[in-house]
Amino acid sequence: MTEPTHSPLTDTESFDRFSLPDASGRFGPYGGSFVPETLSHPLRELTNAYGKAKADPAFQEELDLLLRTFAGRPTELYFAKRLTKRLGGAKIYLKREDLLHTGAHKINNALGQALLAKRMGKQRIIAETGAGQHGIATASVCAHFGFDCVIYMGAEDMRRQALNVFRMRLSGAEVRGVETGSKTLKEAINEAMRDWVTNVRSTHYILGSALGAHPYPGMVRDFHKIIGEETKRQFLHAEGKLPDEMIACVGGGSNAIGFFFDFLEEPSVRLTGVEAGGRSLEQGDHAARFEGGKLGILQGCKTWILQNPDGQINPTHSVSAGLDYAAIGPEHAFYKDRGRIGYANVGDEEALEAFKMLSSEEGILPALETSHGLALGFRRATELPKEQAICINLSGRGDKDAMEAARLMGVSGLPEMKIQ
Ligand SMILES: *Cc1c(COP(=O)(O)O)cnc(C)c1O
Numbered sequence: 063m064t065e066p067t068h069s070p071l072t073d074t075e076s077f078d079r080f081s082l083p084d085a086s087g088r089f090g091p092y093g094g095s096f097v098p099e100t101l102s103h104p105l106r107e108l109t110n111a112y113g114k115a116k117a118d119p120a121f122q123e124e125l126d127l128l129l130r131t132f133a134g135r136p137t138e139l140y141f142a143k144r145l146t147k148r149l150g151g152a153k154i155y156l157k158r159e160d161l162l163h164t165g166a167h168k169i170n171n172a173l174g175q176a177l178l179a180k181r182m183g184k185q186r187i188i189a190e191t192g193a194g195q196h197g198i199a200t201a202s203v204c205a206h207f208g209f210d211c212v213i214y215m216g217a218e219d220m221r222r223q224a225l226n227v228f229r230m231r232l233s234g235a236e237v238r239g240v241e242t243g244s245k246t247l248k249e250a251i252n253e254a255m256r257d258w259v260t261n262v263r264s265t266h267y268i269l270g271s272a273l274g275a276h277p278y279p280g281m282v283r284d285f286h287k288i289i290g291e292e293t294k295r296q297f298l299h300a301e302g303k304l305p306d307e308m309i310a311c312v313g314g315g316s317n318a319i320g321f322f323f324d325f326l327e328e329p330s331v332r333l334t335g336v337e338a339g340g341r342s343l344e345q346g347d348h349a350a351r352f353e354g355g356k357l358g359i360l361q362g363c364k365t366w367i368l369q370n371p372d373g374q375i376n377p378t379h380s381v382s383a384g385l386d387y388a389a390i391g392p393e394h395a396f397y398k399d400r401g402r403i404g405y406a407n408v409g410d411e412e413a414l415e416a417f418k419m420l421s422s423e424e425g426i427l428p429a430l431e432t433s434h435g436l437a438l439g440f441r442r443a444t445e446l447p448k449e450q451a452i453c454i455n456l457s458g459r460g461d462k463d464a465m466e467a468a469r470l471m472g473v474s475g476l477p478e479m480k481i482q
Contacts, residue, residue: 077400079326082393087276090399093392095275097362101255104262109277111182116284125177132206133169135288137161139296139453145423145440152306152446154439155453156426157293157321166429166458167286167317168199172268174285176203179266186210186265190254192219192247193383194226195429195458196270201235211235214253218245219383224479226462244377247387251361271314272391275362279392286320293453294324301451307332307442310455311435312405313349313384315391317457326402334442335394336434338380339407345370349378350407351390352398360389381410381470382430382463408434414470416440417460427460430467 082089087109095105115121129135138161142154159167172189179187187209191197197213204211213230217239220227227237243249251274258267272282297305308325310318312335325331340348345368348354355366358373368376368388380386397403408416413430416437421427428436432455439454446452460467468476 077327079323082396083276083280087280089279089392089396091357092363092365092395093276093279094364095362096359096364097275100259101275101362104258105275105277107182108266112178112277112281115178115181121177121181125174128173128177129170129288132203133163133173134161136292136296137289139293139300141300142420142424145420146443148423149440149443151443151448151450153301153448153451154443155297155300155305155451156456157289157453158456159289159317160426160428160432160456160459164195164199164202165461166195166199167289167320167455168196168270168458169203170288170320171270171282171285171316172196172199172203175266175268175281176200176207176209179209179268180207182266184209184264184266186212186261187268188212188214188254188257188265189268189270190214190247190250191270192216192250192386193462194219194223194230195384195462197230197235197237198226198233200268200270201230201233204235205233212257213237214240214250214257216240216244216246216250219247219250221480222383228479247383248361248375255361270316272316272319272393273314273361273363273389279363282316283319283323283393286316287323289317289320289455290322290324293321297453303451304328304331305453306330306446306450307334307452308455309334309336309435309439309442309452311336311385311431311457312390312394313338313387313431314389315394317455319391319393321455322403326397333397333403334438335403335405336438337390337405337407338382338385338413338434339409340379340381341410343407346377347379348407348409349380349386349388351388352405353407355390363389363392365392365395366390381413381466382434384429384431384458385434406438408437412437414467417463417467421460426456427464428456429458429460430463432457432460
């Protein structure tokens with residue numbers, strides 16, 4: 063595990079979190095829109111439509127209603143009493159995004175973008191998925207709206223996540239396997255972009271994290287910032303103060319930026335993102351972009367990327383598919399430079415230990431992605447005094463990972479599922 067570096071903000075350095083991204087989609091030197099001509103038109107159309115929707119109270123009202131009735135918001139803030147006692151230090155609170163419909167925070171964004179697509183008069187939705195969580199959220203939302211839905215998924219991921227493929231198909235989605243390259247998430251995104259260019263009149267592309275070309279990173283953040291807004295209210299109610307530290311795992315960065323956003327201008331609250339440390343910090347063994355990454359451009363966005371000296375994207379590894387991606391969202395890169403958010407990484411083994419610990423101490427099975435944030439939070443809880451309190455974003459539930467955990471723990475005799 064690598065420790066985060068923080069240089070906490072002072073009042074004189076304060077800034078306006080709402081001023082980013084700027085009109086060209088930049089977060090300081092990061093972000094932007096580095097795409098071929100054929101994509102710049104649909105992105106401009108999307109930027110305009112989102113700008114109008116954002117300013118329209120009727121859009122927010124309709125989204126709020128869906129978040130409540132379809133997704134299950136607000137989610138609870140839970141005090142992990144037994145775990146706190148066991149670790150013996152700071153109080154541990156969990157923001158329960160795992161209780162949302164389809165099992166993770168991803169539905170916040172899927173609902174927001176689907177509603178936007180409806181406003182834009184689109185009838186068809188496409189999305190990429192890695193492990194399947196974003197695909198399942200999108201397929202479910204499309205069934206609700208009656209949209210045609212195509213999910214692009216790497217053939218290798220389809221093999222590993224056969225049950226999720228079946229769940230998407232049950233919700234009426236067509237799942238298209240992608241056979242190019244490493245047959246995983248990066249290729250699925252490329253294929254979805256290709257589809258979008260060809261079918262842009264009828265189709266909206268629901269990108270699943272705070273990544274990609276403008277307007278996606280800022281828009282996806284906006285759809286998730288409700289996580290932090292609720293947390294602030296709930297935490298003040300529970301403790302009469304703000305948390306001393308907030309911790310979230312970072313894949314593309316959507317659950318983390320949604321959780322942190324309302325606290326960026328609260329200098330007393332330490333914010334820490336946790337990347338996947340994988341098997342080791344050797345190249346190819348992890349997905350810690352701030353550990354081995356460099357500035358570059360991937361899939362429309364300038365940010366920190368794991369790449370070799372020739373600019374070829376490095377292979378990545380993590381026990382959790384949702385953190386296993388070579389680029390990090392541009393807003394994270396910006397706040398890292400400013401020292402406002404600190405970043406650590408946690409390896410496969412420690413994540414699995416945290417997965418087991420939360421399950422046995424509290425009866426809550428977390429996603430393996432989430433377990434990375436939990437592992438750092440547990441360590442922090444032992445270091446900080448009892449008067450302090452930390453809050454960890456429980457981004458998703460672990461049912462989807464039970465098989466993989468069983469395999470890693472050496473449990474035998476479980477059935478395997480294969481799907482074409
Ligand atoms: C997808 C996913 C993540 C990683 O994505 P971010 O965009 O970084 O939030 C984390 N946790 C869960 C449960 C996920 O499904």
